[in-house]
Amino acid sequence: MSEMIESPVAAARLKLALAIGENAAFDGWTAAAVEAAALAEGVDPAVAALAVPTDPVGLIQLYGEGVDAALAERLPPDRLGAMKIRERIRSLVWERLQIQEPAKEAIRRALAILAMPQNLASAARFSWRSADVMWRMAGDTATDYNHYTxxxxxxAVYGSTLLAWLQDESEGSADTAAFLDRRIDEVMRFEKWKAGIGKREMPSLTRFLGRLRYPPR
Incomplete structure (x- = not known):
């Protein structure tokens, strides 16, 4: 069987994904950011124009796909497999933030775009995709109620930590790291409680998520 050959357009799309976000910090989620990314990555502008979306939401989605790909490279299965589940989730969230560091200002702009009423469905879909990618990388195979919870x-953990990170001016994002550790600890306590007392009484997921989204610093 012959090997599948990646098309130039598909290759350009993957190559440009992160660079578009990094240039969007200066040019916004626009064609100008695509052009700058193509120049930086040595991609023919004509190919770039065919390879990527033309709307801001589409460009934000493409950037997210680039982050997913970079995350898989930085944390391959053999590395994650040597960690306990808490460390896997913590490492995935933290490494995701590190990948996005060069595009921090662009992410602020992206969140403002996704907060627009017409984009709320896309925002929810992107959030779910990020969580799903991280859980799958962590080795989760659940297909029941637990898959969704x-x-x-x-x-909620990633979203609240992302907001904390965007406001963090501490050295090495130390405040964000501490914030993330607290959120992960809360999740672990929730899971432990759900496995014990929760067998006799269903946990209040809504109340728990509220604590994760609006926690005390």
Whole structure:
């Protein structure tokens, strides 16, 4: 069987994904950011124009796909497999933030775009995708109720940590690291409680998610 050959357009799309976000810090989620990314990555502008979306939401989605790909490279299965589950989730969230560091200002702009009423469905889909990718990388294979609760909870953890990170001016994002550790600890306590007392009484997922989204610093 012959090997599948990646098309130039598909290759350009993957190559440009992160660079577009990094240039969006200066040019916004626009064609100008695509052009700058193509120049930086040595991609023919004509190919770049065919390879990537033309709307801001599409460009934000593409950037997210680039972050997913970079995350998989930085934390391959053999490395994650040597960690306990808490460390896997913590490492995935933290490494995701590190990948996005060069695009921090662009992410602020992206969140403002996704907060627009017409983009709320896309924002929810992107959040779910990020959580799903991280859980799958962590080795989760659940298909029952836990499949959805795990992703809902991780979406809240990641979302609140992302907001803390965007405001963090501490050296090495130390405040964000501490914030993330507290959120992960809360999740672990919730899971432990759900496995014990929760067998006799269903946990209040809504109340728990509220604590993750609006926790005390």
């Amino acid at each position: 795990k992703r809902t909870i991780l979406s």
